[in-house]
Amino acid sequence: MTRYALPLLVALALGACQGGASDPQPAQAPAAQATPPAADKERDADGTATVPELVVQTVDGQRYDLAERRGRWVVVNFWATWCAPCLKEMPELSALDAMREHVEVIGLAYEEIEPETMQAFLRERPVVYPVAIVDVYDPPADFATPRGLPMTYLIAPDGRVVKRYAGPVTAEDLEKAIAAAGGPAHGA
Structure with a gap:
């Protein structure tokens, strides 16, 4: 048993070091913040701006600006590739984005991951909505730092946060909140 335990422990230790928070290289941050948090912005108890700003670069190199989505319902979904509930909700969020003209989803990958690795992941688990990688050390200023994943915000056409979901969310949950x-209403 001891003969097998040491190689197993070494493999586990090496696996834990790859891409983890203790990685000696700084995390790449392809996402860009629109502005630092403004002191005069109206915020909820967790620090999320009532009308949040978000400007990020998606993994396919496109610029995504939440302000340009006014007039539509936007689902802002913080998630990670290692998060089982996040992976479970991805197909449903993708279907919601694809089937509802008035709803748009943006996925914010909240983890240390290289863009190329994320692109490979998305080839295996494709979604129709854009995905951006956000810096876990400098998350978007107008949203509360996620304390768990997934974390999802429903933004109204006027730009205001209507609802926040801590944990998995379904298309039905979002349709009811809208x-x-x-x-x-769904089917209307």
Whole structure:
């Protein structure tokens, strides 16, 4: 048993070091913040701006600006490739984005991962919505730092946060929140 335990422990230790927070190289931050948090912005108890700003570069090199999405419902989903509940909700969020003209999803990968690795991951688990990598050491200033994943925000067409979900969310949950906030009901 001891003969097998040492190689197993070494393999586990090496695996834990790859891409972890103790990695000696600084994390790449392809995502860019729009502005530092403004002291005069209205915020909720967790620090999320009532009307958040978000400007990021997606893994396919496109610029994503939340302000340019006014007039649409936007789902801002913080997630990670290692998060099982996140992976479970991805197909449903993708279907919601694809099937509803009034709803758009943006995935914010909240982990230390290289863009090329994320692109390879997305080839295996494709989604129709854009994905950006956010710096875990400098997350978007207008959103509360996620304390768990997934963390999802529903943004109304006027740019205001309507609802926040800590943990997995379904398309049905989002459709109900949109209808409750005065948006179109599912099937309408």
